[in-house]
Amino acid sequence: MFGYYFDLAMRSLKRNKVLTGLMVLAIAVGIGASMTTLTVMYLLSGDPLPGKSARIYYPQLDPETGADVRKNPADLLDYISAHDLWQSGKADRQTMVVFGSIKLQPGLAGQSPFMADTLATTSDFFPMFDVPFRYGGAWNAADEARGVRQVVISDVLNQRLFGGANSVGRTIVLNGTGVQVVGVLDHWRPRPLFYMLVGARYSGGDTGGYYVRPQDVFLPMPTALDINAGNFGWFSCWGKPDRMDLRNAPCESVGLWVQLDTAAKAAAYRRYLDAYDAQQRALGRLSHPANTRMMSLHEWMAYQNAVPSDVKLQTWLAFGFLLVCLFNTVGLLLAKFLRRSGEIGVRRALGATRGAIFAQCLAEAGVIGLLGGVGGLLLTLLGLWLVRQQPVAYADVVALNVPMLLLTILLAVAASLLAGAFPALRASRVPPALQLKTL
Amino acid sequence: MDILPILSTLRRHKITALLLVLEIALTCAIVCNAVFLINQRLERMKMASGVAEHELVQIQAFGIGDTADAKAHAQEDLTALRQIPGVKSVALVNQVPFTNSSWNTSVKLDPKQNQATLNATQYFGENLLQTFGTRLVAGRDFAPDEYLDMRLVARDEKLAKKVVSVIITRDLGQKLWPGQSALGKTLYLGGDPMRVVGVVAGLIRPSLFGGDATAQWSMVFPLRMDSDNASRYVIRTAPQDRERVLAAAAATLRKNDPHRIILEKKTLDDIRADFFQDDRAMAGLLAGVCIALLVVTALGIVGLGSFWVAQRRRTIGVRRALGATRGSILRYFQTENFLLATIGIALGMVLAYGINLFLMLHYELPRLPAYYFPIGAIALWLIGQVAVLGPAMRAAAVPPVVATRSV
Structure with missing residues (x-):
């Protein structure tokens, strides 16, 4: 039966190519626009650490001693607080992060020096964030404490410096100091770069820059302090630093991330954070009223408004557009079906039930949806290509994936069936006698 | 033109007419808001910087770690750059408009205040205002002997107290002392007093993290930078x-120190274009969506119009046979479309207002100005009339003889 309806649908669609083309085009354009924005939205609002993000927390306190008291603590910690909390080892895993850049002199002749983005961190960073390695691995904690001259580099930097070869054991020069490569990352592209999500809440929704790829050089914290202490990229100071040294500067520049595997541990850590804060205020190192926080990674991403507001706006816009396209299709389908009232009257007189007419019309709408879906898919690919040409940090991750591809076709067919339901219903209620009379 | 017969016809096509009205309403609402958004972005891209944009170039250069003679290094660089033919002025500064990297501090009107009054940006660099081409509207520029070395000030609390003058923008002055002249007034950074010795027409902050309303809150201090604490040669x-000049300057800087890294060399026009690229892309996208929406709506009108004409072919024939002219048939369909468009537009206005309220709530947008409504209305009336013209002309071409057939 369905085969027959399909055949009828194809015949009917061929009869008025312009009208069919208009409907297919309307569905395709609507689907293309909404799927393009939805794919970008899906890619940017996903979980950067699937299966793990619920156990990752970001402790905060107010370390400032100036006259101004912030309502919310600064997005980073001062070095002393971060280091104390890190050293306590109270969490299942804990790591500090400090962003910066450093002058990198490649070991090979013929390559000129350049500024590389760095992350000064601690050995837990890699297992805690499930960072994949292609060659080698992280430095070990004991070496870290001694300020070992070892680094981990990104796959991109490894490609640039060593042509992608196994560079473990090779030496690069950072700020005039030779350091040995102990690990090379595999492709790793968390979206957003969650551990760098600092200050995004001030950006007025312009958060595209937080979707960059990870840093190129990962340094052990003590090593970074030895060779690059004055060069921390992001910070906010409540007093004048006497020397630009991270360790004793009255500045917030360090992020502390902890992994707490159970709710009980998280609650215990929260109490520990409060106790530490109270103790430091009792000692007189901190002077502001207690203002501790401990958000989970999800809460932190929501607090920082990670998804760019332009992307959200585009998604709303695209769905408004799809709605217009659907209204359009409903109107055109209605016109198309009712125009065939005479034919429908004959079929009804020959014994076709209302259900059969309804099914036949719906099959036609479904075929239009399928064609529109294929067109929409092509337009989605075009749209995503256009997004990739944009000068945005996330351009390289924008691509269609299988769930989105299936969703595109599904959405197109569902939309056109929805659009076809009412016209089909109307068509099935055509009174046969009236139509036959006018033939 | 008699409207009543049209209304009674439309009553027989309630659903199709309603669909068309809804489509027009939604298109009208989205287009009004989208055009408003486009204008917002275009306005933002015109934001005044207060500097001689078409005459400036910037080179960012990082030296190697050697800090002992950073001051001498910087002076050598500046001298060499000044000798390049065509160079009018050179400065080594801590920050440059539209580069998204900025030094900011809290400003107070009274040192005993608990909460700072506002947060403003700090420009440092000898000869900064002359090089930027920033226009002084009151007071004076810094005297050559007023400049202190940043590297010394940063380390010496007593010397830091000697930085007592500041030049601010007119906007910042108006924000701090509304309705008064800022000249001669005192503001406080931390506890340190700074006297306003000059006011400039405008000088934009390098990054707009505090929102566009704070764009002009800038201060300039008489501090001399060196190659250790600043990297931006303007x-x-x-x-x-x-x-x-840009190429020659890069070569000069590299010659002075072969180990340095030239990170960026660009004209300020290019830097500005990069700064606003998101806005440009968004405006382009919105414009594309508007056009696509209008085209889809127009095609919808054509489609439905053709259907109605075909459906009423015999009625038209009868009317023609009874003496209606081609013109009156044409006008019938045009009026019908005008009526539907008007209802759609009226509904669209309400919807546009609703969407605007939603955007105001979630995207910190201002209220949609009233003049967007007539623009949206006229656009949709025009689109409707153009789209219906084809079907209406086909209707007008129906010969009266149709009335005699197949009745």
Whole structure:
């Protein structure tokens, strides 16, 4: 039966190519626009650490001693607080992060020096964030404490410096100091770069820059302090630093991330954070009223408004557009079906039930949806290509994936069936006698 | 034109007419808001910087770690840059407009205040205002002997107290002392008093993290930078010389120190274009969506119009046979479309207002100005009339003889 309806649908669609083309085009354009924005939205609002993000927390306190008291603590910690909390080892895993850049002199002749983005961190960073390695691995904690001259580099930097070869054991020069490569990352592209999500809440929704790829050089914290202490990229100071040294500067520049595997541990850590804060205020190192926080990674991403507001706006816009396209299709389908009232009257007189007419019309709408879906898919690919040409940090991750591809076709067919339901219903209620009379 | 017969016909096509009305309403609402958004973005891209944009180039250069003679290094660089033919002025500064990297501090009107009054940006660099081409509207520029070395001030609390003058923008002055002249007034950074010795027409902050309303909250201090604490060399030259000067300057800087890294060399026009690229992309996208929406709506009108004409072919024939002219048939369909468009537009206005309220709530947008409504209305009336013209002309071409057939 369905085969027959399909055949009828194809015949009917061929009869008025312009009208069919208009409907297919309307569905395709609507689907293309909404799927393009939805794919970008899906890619940017996903979980950067699937299966793990619920156990990752970001402790905060107010370390400032100036006259101004912030309502919310600064997005980073001062070095002393971060280091104390890190050293306590109270969490299942804990790591500090400090962003910066450093002058990198490649070991090979013929390559000129350049500024590389760095992350000064601690050995837990890699297992805690499930960072994949292609060659080698992280430095070990004991070496870290001694300020070992070892680094981990990104796959991109490894490609640039060593042509992608196994560079473990090779030496690069950072700020005039030779350091040995102990690990090379595999492709790793968390979206957003969650551990760098600092200050995004001030950006007025312009958060595209937080979707960059990870840093190129990962340094052990003590090593970074030895060779690059004055060069921390992001910070906010409540007093004048006497020397630009991270360790004793009255500045917030360090992020502390902890992994707490159970709710009980998280609650215990929260109490520990409060106790530490109270103790430091009792000692007189901190002077502001207690203002501790401990958000989970999800809460932190929501607090920082990670998804760019332009992307959200585009998604709303695209769905408004799809709605217009659907209204359009409903109107055109209605016109198309009712125009065939005479034919429908004959079929009804020959014994076709209302259900059969309804099914036949719906099959036609479904075929239009399928064609529109294929067109929409092509337009989605075009749209995503256009997004990739944009000068945005996330351009390289924008691509269609299988769930989105299936969703595109599904959405197109569902939309056109929805659009076809009412016209089909109307068509099935055509009174046969009236139509036959006018033939 | 008699409207009543049209209304009674439309009553027989309630659903199709309603669909068309809804489509027009939604299109009208989205287009009004989208055009408003486009204008917002275009306005933002015109934001005044207060500097001689077409005459400036910037080179960012990082030296190697050697800090002992950073001051001498910087002076050598500046001297060498000044000797390049066509260079009018050179400065080594801590920050440059539209580069998204900025030094900011809290400002107070009274040192005993608990909460700071506002947060403003700090420009440092000898000869900064002359090089930027920033226009002084009151007071004076810094005297050459007023400049102190940043490297010394940063380490010496007593010397830091000697930085007592500041030049601020007119906007910042108006924000701090509304309705008064800022000249001669005192503001406080931390506990340190600074006297306003000059007011400039405008000088934009390098990054707009505090929102566009704070864009002009800038202060300039008489501090001299060196190659250790600043990396941005700004050169002023004639617009046509920019590319040549930029290349020559990069070569000069590299010659002075072969180990340094030249990170960025660009004209300020390019830097500005990069800064607003998101806005440009968004405006383009919105414009594309508007056009696509209008085209889809127009095609919808054509489709439905053709259907109605075909459906009423015999009625038209009868009317023609009874003496209606081609013109009156044409006008019938045009009026019908005008009526539907008007209802759609009225509904669209309400919807546009609703969407605007939603955007105001979630995206910090201002209220949609009233003049967007008539613009949206006229656009949709025009689109409707153009789209219905084809079907209406086909209707007008129906010969009266149709009435005699197949009745």
